Amino acid sequence: MAEKLMTIIEEICTLNPWFASLDPEIQKELCEDISIRPLSKDEFLYRQGQAITHIAIVRSGSLWAERSSSEGRNHVMAVMGPGFLGHVEWLVADTRSRYDVRASSISEVFILPLDGIRACLARSPELQRGVLELLARSHALLEEFQFVMAVYGNLEKVAWFLSIAVSGYCGLCKPNRVVPVSQMIIAENMAMSRQTINRMIRELSDAKTIVARREHIEVLDPAALDGICSFRQEMFLRDFPEHRDLPRDGG
Numbered sequence: 220m221a222e223k224l225m226t227i228i229e230e231i232c233t234l235n236p237w238f239a240s241l242d243p244e245i246q247k248e249l250c251e252d253i254s255i256r257p258l259s260k261d262e263f264l265y266r267q268g269q270a271i272t273h274i275a276i277v278r279s280g281s282l283w284a285e286r287s288s289s290e291g292r293n294h295v296m297a298v299m300g301p302g303f304l305g306h307v308e309w310l311v312a313d314t315r316s317r318y319d320v321r322a323s324s325i326s327e328v329f330i331l332p333l334d335g336i337r338a339c340l341a342r343s344p345e346l347q348r349g350v351l352e353l354l355a356r357s358h359a360l361l362e363e364f365q366f367v368m369a370v371y372g373n374l375e376k377v378a379w380f381l382s383i384a385v386s387g388y389c390g391l392c393k394p395n396r397v398v399p400v401s402q403m404i405i406a407e408n409m410a411m412s413r414q415t416i417n418r419m420i421r422e423l424s425d426a427k428t429i430v431a432r433r434e435h436i437e438v439l440d441p442a443a444l445d446g447i448c449s450f451r452q453e454m455f456l457r458d459f460p461e462h463r464d465l466p467r468d469g470g
Contacts, residue, residue, distance in 0.1 A: 227255075238304065257325075258282075260324055263321045264320040273332050275330055276328065280323075283297070283299070324434070356391060373419055375448045377409065385398065397438075
């Protein structure tokens with residue numbers, strides 16, 4: 220049993236840089252009652268309004284956090300690939316899900332009971348600091364997204380979205396050059412029309428920066444994406460210097 224637990228911990232460490240940074244004893248305590256749950260495509264992990272009983276770390280596949288609009292359309296609020304630990308705010312605040320969380324492909328997730336995490340959190344100042352760090356990163360990404368939507372041009376918006384995803388959402392999960400989203404998901408997130416997103420994706424594809432597939436986008440040149448939007452990032456960091464150390468390489 221102990222050997223199996225250590226194997227699971229080692230796997231999670233390869234998937235999630237934040238978890239890997241924790242003290243090994245805290246890692247073991249957090250994973251004491253861990254389980255693995257398979258999800259079929261379109262199976263829900265949580266429904267909007269459902270009571271939260273556990274935190275999930277994506278092991279494989281991808282999950283989407285969705286919210287329905289007043290017109291009945293589903294809008295993807297977050298794309299969670301391998302290593303994504305979500306949603307950390309549930310540890311300290313909400314007890315009910317604000318989203319539908321479902322598998323967009325055949326997936327597996329590590330399940331960590333919420334009560335056990337909170338008990339560990341109450342005993343460990345180090346874990347408290349770690350959770351506050353995660354919350355700060357999540358808040359910084361939200362601020363940056365709002366800045367992007369207000370300031371960036373369309374090509375820069377798409378480049379920023381893909382750059383953030385490739386970086387592992389600034390260290391929230393494992394960096395991955397394959398972004399498990401379609402063009403239409405990006406269009407919804409960036410408030411673009413189908414024609415506009417097609418044109419932006421074509422421009423990045425022609426420059427051999429990305430390869431667009433039906434259900435995902437592979438990033439060939441992350442540095443080129445950063446180059447498209449880096450000067451805008453400098454503007455953001457000028458106005459929000461507290462986010463200057465936000466990692467973009469998963470470190």
